[in-house]
Amino acid sequence: METIPLHIDPTTHAALQKAARESQWDVQDVVMDAIKRDLFRRTYPKKAIWPDARLIAPLRALLADDFNHAKGWSDLQERLRQKGFMLQEAGAGLAVIRCDDGRKCAKASDLGHSYPQLMRRFSAPFPGHSHHYLFERAM
Numbered sequence: 001m002e003t004i005p006l007h008i009d010p011t012t013h014a015a016l017q018k019a020a021r022e023s024q025w026d027v028q029d030v031v032m033d034a035i036k037r038d039l040f041r042r043t044y045p046k047k048a049i050w051p052d053a054r055l056i057a058p059l060r061a062l063l064a065d066d067f068n069h070a071k072g073w074s075d076l077q078e079r080l081r082q083k084g085f086m087l088q089e090a091g092a093g094l095a096v097i098r099c100d101d102g103r104k105c106a107k108a109s110d111l112g113h114s115y116p117q118l119m120r121r122f123s124a125p126f127p128g129h130s131h132h133y134l135f136e137r138a139m
Contacts, residue, residue, distance in 0.1 A: 006031070059096070060111045067113045072122050089129050094118070 008016070020027045062083065070076035073087075080086050081099060087108065088097045093115040094108040108115060116138035119125055125132065 056106055056110050059106055063096070063111060067108075067111065073124065073127055076118075076122075087126065089126065089131075092131050092134060094126060094129075 016027045016030055019025075020030045023030065025033075063080065063085065066076065066079035066083065070079055077086055080096070084099050085105065086097050086099055087094045088104075089095075090104070090107060096105045096108060096111065097103065098105055108118065115126065115129075116134065119134065119138045125134065
């Protein structure tokens with residue numbers, strides 16, 4: 001293994017020591033882990049997947065009234081089910097899923113209805129959504 005000199009400012013050094021204590025690692029291990037993660041991220045960046053506007057526009061039009069007139073999460077889910085769709089947790093947001101095959105069609109935000117916007121409107125998080133902190137942040 002190669003050894004390289006590393007010069008860091010006192011604030012960064014203190015943060016590294018704190019991270020090492022919290023993870024029960026040596027500072028060297030924290031630095032190595034951070035470097036490995038950064039190199040992996042640079043080598044395998046997330047691919048931005050942009051929705052195809054030709055597919056999103058008709059879906060947005062089909063579901064617009066359902067999103068706009070729903071009185072709560074269960075009402076919205078029922079309205080979507082009547083058209084063959086449902087909402088499902090997807091990361092920190094929601095996805096519109098086809099009921100027949102479970103395929104993801106779009107993110108709710110692609111249709112103009114972000115998860116934070118819907119949480120504020122319904123004054124509640126999506127039932128069963130694992131990112132509880134988002135509700136507090138949205139309100």
